[in-house]
Structure formats: C-alpha cells, structure tokens
Amino acid sequence: MSRTRIHNLTVSLDGFATGEPQSAEAPFGHAGQRLHEWMFATRFWTLGGDPGGAADGGGSEGVDHAFAQRHSVGFGAEIMGANKFGPPGWQDDPDWRGWWGPNPPFHTPTFVLTHHPRPPMEMEGGTTFHFLEATPADALATARAAAGGQDVRIGGGPTVVRDFLAADLVDHMHLVQVPIVLGRGVRLWDGLEALEDAYDIEAVSAPSGVTHLTFTRRAVSST
Amino acid sequence: MSRTRIHNLTVSLDGFATGEPQSAEAPFGHAGQRLHEWMFATRFWTLGGDPGGAADGGGSEGVDHAFAQRHSVGFGAEIMGANKFGPPGWQDDPDWRGWWGPNPPFHTPTFVLTHHPRPPMEMEGGTTFHFLEATPADALATARAAAGGQDVRIGGGPTVVRDFLAADLVDHMHLVQVPIVLGRGVRLWDGLEALEDAYDIEAVSAPSGVTHLTFTRRAVSST
DSSP, rough: OOEEEEEEEEEEEEEEEEOSOOOOOOTTGEEEEEHHHHHHHHHHHHTTTTTOOOOOOOOOOOOOHHHHHHGGGGGGEEEEEEEHHTTGGGGGGOOOSSSSSOOOOOOOOEEESSSSSOOOEEEGGOEEEEEEOHHHHHHHHHHHHHHTTTTEEOOHHHHHHHHHHHTOOOSSEEEEESSOOOOOOEOOOOOOTGGGGGGGEEEOOTTTSSSEEEEEEEEOOOO | OOOEEEEEEEEEEEOOESSSSOOOOTTTTGTTTTTTHHTTHHHHHHHHTTTTOOOOOOOEEEEOOOOOGGSSSEEEEEEEEEHHSSHHHHHHHHOOOOOSSOTTTSSSEEEOOOSSSSOOEEOOOEEEEEEOOHHHHHHHHHHHHTTTTEEEEEOOOOOHHHHHHHTOOOEEEEEEESSSSOSSSEHHHHEETTTTGGEEEEEETTTSSSEEEEEOOOOOOOO
C-alpha cells in the first residue's frame, strides 16, 4: 500500500523548522545550517542521499544515519511547497530550476505547490518538477497516481507539512528536534492540537544531541 | 555554592507548560494531567516527593524517577509565580493558603511573586510562604539569603521560569517534553532565542515516552 511519509523534518526546541528571513543566500534564514548539522554528519549525507552509492565519504552510521537514510527509500513521488523550491520571488524568474543543480536528489516526479504554475521541468536523474495549484488532498491524489505504487513524500517546508497533517493525510512522520531555541521563523505545530490522538509516537535521543520522534498512524480496528 | 535550579518543568511538543483556561478545577487548563503522568508513575511521586520517605507506594525507579527526585534534593528556598500559588483570583481570597493543604511539599521558605503582597504564612513541615513584589534578581537575592547556603528552586509556572531565564539567573534546568500537542496555553520558549549559547544541553528519551532535557550553565573559563 502506498503511504504518505515525512522524513528528516527538523525543528528547534521552540518548534521552528526554519528561521527568518529566508533568502537565496540563507534558505533557512538566521537558523543557518544549525538545524541540519546532525544530518550532515551522517553517511547518508556524505553519500549524497543515495543509499546505494558506491562512494565512501565517511560519516556516522548510528541512529542519526538509520533515520536519515529512510528519506530515500521507497518513494515514487514528492510533494513540496513553493518555499522549498526556491527563495522568495523565484516565481518571477523563468530560469529558476530549483536549488539542487541539474540532477536533483529526488529521482521521481516531484510536485511543487504554487499559485503560479508553469510547465513541467525534466531534470537529470529521474526528477521531473511539476507545478500544481491544488488542495493537499488533490495534490496527494495526483502524486499518488504518479508514484507507481510506491510511497509519497511530503518534502516540506513546515507550512506544507502542517497543511497535510491538518488534513489528516500523513501516515508516518519522522521529526528531529535540535536543542536550539530559534525564537522566530516558521512554526511547525500551529493548528495541530491533539495530533497525538491519531499517532503512536516514539522518541529516541541520539548521542549527537538531537532527539528523533516518529509518528506512526494508529491502526484503526475494523468493526 | 548556592545555585539556582529548575526541575520537572514539563512542556508539550509545541512548548506549552500549561494549557488554558486555568481554574481551581483545572490548574493546568485543558492539559489536565497529561503533562505530568510521567511523574505520577515514579516512586518520587508515590512517596510524596520525599526521597527519605519510609512508605512504599511502588512506582518506577528508572530515568524518570532519577530526574524527578532531584526536585527535592539540596534546596533551601523556592520562588514561584502567582499563577502557581493559586487559581486566577486567589489574591481576592484572604483565606487562600495554596493548593497543597496544611503541609506543603516545599519544606523551606517559599517566595510567591505577586503584585498583591500579603503577610507571610507559616505552614506545617517547614514551609513559610512569603509574598514579594520584586524583580527576578531582587527576588533571587532575597531567596538566596533565606536558603542557608543551599540551592534556590525556581518552581514555575512558565512565565516565571521564562523571566528568570531571560534575566540569565538560572544555573541548571531540567525540562521534560511530553509527546502531546496542546495547541494553546502558556509557552515556555518565547523571548529565549539562542538560550543554547549559555548552556550545555543533554537529551535522553525515557521508556515512558517523554524526553528529559538538561541545561547546565557552561563554565566560564577564567582568563
């Protein structure tokens, strides 16, 4: 069964998944790289997010890696928000093709939610960016149809994740909490009161100092 | 050296240390007892918060207990906010003597910060409530003088904790994060951007599902 999953979404202690202001030079605003240092230290990252990669760039292979590499396993499509695809104003730049160069790390159809759709962009390595103006449910139906039976990743940013959680469309979420207080940025948790009612939640702290939280949708008993 | 410490301060994933509205019937508002179930299950709690207690009420003796019982060890005074001492409006009730009955669990001088000071109340078991209108620094000086060389506990609620953290008066904080999303209430983290700069932070998740975070003030190297 194709599931909808979120992986490696990282928040500060005060629940911000990005700082501010976001720009081409600082995609995460004043947070800089502090939210993701845990991931940069993993083998997942040094191999470029490719679990089958032959290169050996080192990197940790403990709990941080074990969680991180799930980002790349089992997905047939991604949905991301406009703020993940580019810095503020990318919609006005007809040449903008995302942050990731000619061969983006998605390798699947990738659906960008935007109020300014444009024609699809076929990239190297299997990634094609499609631009959609759609509700979360409709975007998910479109991505699901393109995923070839595999899972659909909700790739962020936090506003999109929140919208999909609020619409009760997420089967599994892996969240990483970093012990910093950002103070400002985009909050993940707003509008998600009682989210725990729908999920089994586990927490495990890592030697790196972060805490991994997993939210797995509770099985609904058939009656 | 007498230190200023915070223990067993519990927050939701979204950083609320109490729900709303707070009342005599629901001191933590819509949070109910959900923030503190981890603590009720410990031996610390079944012994009434007295680590030398002879009664045996059972309770867990793992990491939750190990952290919880530190609340009672080494303190000579407590400072609390008006919202911890009683429900909204207690200032208008001349007979209100706190939530805790004739023998409160503090057993030391206990300073209640309020804009409506009243004469001290001597209770059983060593607790005397003093009512102060003072800045955090002045309140701490007063409590320190009364603590007989032992530590001073900042007992909460979250507004008071935040004020003492913002004033850079806290040497150690033990925080417990419970995997629930409260959505509303009183936030701990507001105004504390970059708090991590002053502290060594550890996180450890517990089998009960909560994560314990400790903030220990960094040693300042003498030059």
